[in-house]
Amino acid sequence: MSEYTERARGELIQPIILYVDREEPAGEQHGIAAAALASVQAYLQDPANPDWRVWASEAFGKTVRRADAKMFAKVRAAFPEAVLATVGEGSAVGLPPMPADALPKLLAKLQVSGTALPPGVPLPPAPLSIVLNGSLGMSTGKACAQAAHALFAWLVEAKPAVVEQWVADGFPLGVLDLPAKEFRRGARKAAGPVIRDAGRTEIEPGSTTAYVTLSR
Template sequence: MPAVDQLTALLEPMVERHKRLMAGEIEPETDVRAQQLVVRVEKADPPAHTDALTAAARAVVVLLADPRSAEGGEWHDEVHAWMTDRIRKVVRRARGIHWRVAEGLPGVTVRVGTAQVRAFPPSLVTELPKELSRLQVAGIELTDPDAADRDNRIPNVTTPTLWLTPEATMTTGKAMAQVGHASMLLAAYSDRDRLAAWADADFPVLVRAATKPEWAELVTRKDAVAVRDAGFTEVEPGTITVLATW
């Protein structure tokens, strides 16, 4: 199970930091690294909100399972350095020629329904290629035209659910980063057999906005993996933004 071994090795440093964060410990940053996620948003045909979130969550783990992220691969050193510090993500949008240029840079693109999201290897924020740094960050807000139908989809045993909190409002861009964190943590805390089955299926996920009663039940579950936000943007520090469950 090479993908399982690779993911387990890469994610181990992040697990230790996550445990300290959940315990309320905050460590100073050294060099600031971030992973860039770019969503394709064409004016005439923007993607649906849930499709964009689902594609982002999948793209993050697809990149980590890519052979180029493995030890000896061209992305490994940056991925490993990122894992030993805060796991930051920056979500940007692109259209037209800017999307095509972004697709030409090293990374992986995941397509889900109406959405295309490209994940890039993490890097120092001071060394971001200009092709990415010029892409817009703020104001990524999408909608779900068929939201009611999406909420009725039922996960199966190999499809985890990423539950968005009803206690905080997030833009699509912020939520994409949060579900990306959740998919990483889910991979980190899953047992080998479950992780292997998930990898074999190409990391499907179901993203749902939790109702308040659902959230109240979810926060009591010992098997729910929580994303606790540092509070740099949009939400208060310490906010649990996503809970991931099988």
């Protein structure tokens, strides 16, 4: 799966707001997992929303924006339908798709570039993990978007019984950051599509960035 290199006018995009505490930010893996989980939980909350179908048929695009405690609270108050996802220390909210060129002002003014979380303590092993291509040197924000792409791509192609069990288990989720050789080797056994980036930001077009693996 890939993103389009240019956004069409009116193209839908899914906003994901990552909580970044100014004094005690979450570890990077925790934030990445929370952002990815927020993306799919927003869908699972209201899969009948027709915007999801339109969005998935277009660029499958996401915008990961960061917010400190004050702005994060404002977003949650302004969008009560937003799904809050928490993984370990990380928190993020996911919203349904909306036009990329007409985001609400509160969301549009949140920063996209330069999002970075400290390494922190790695997440414990989980039966479902997002694998990231560590050789690309992606920022936290970029990694969040690619992880969300991978998890969503897995979700829509996975067998319903597998997804239902994952939900029933409480959405256990891990994150692995592998060097290029190990990443490519693992991609052969990926549980879902291997994500290829369009190269809009940070990395070269066509770079393979993420996929999902299952350990059971």
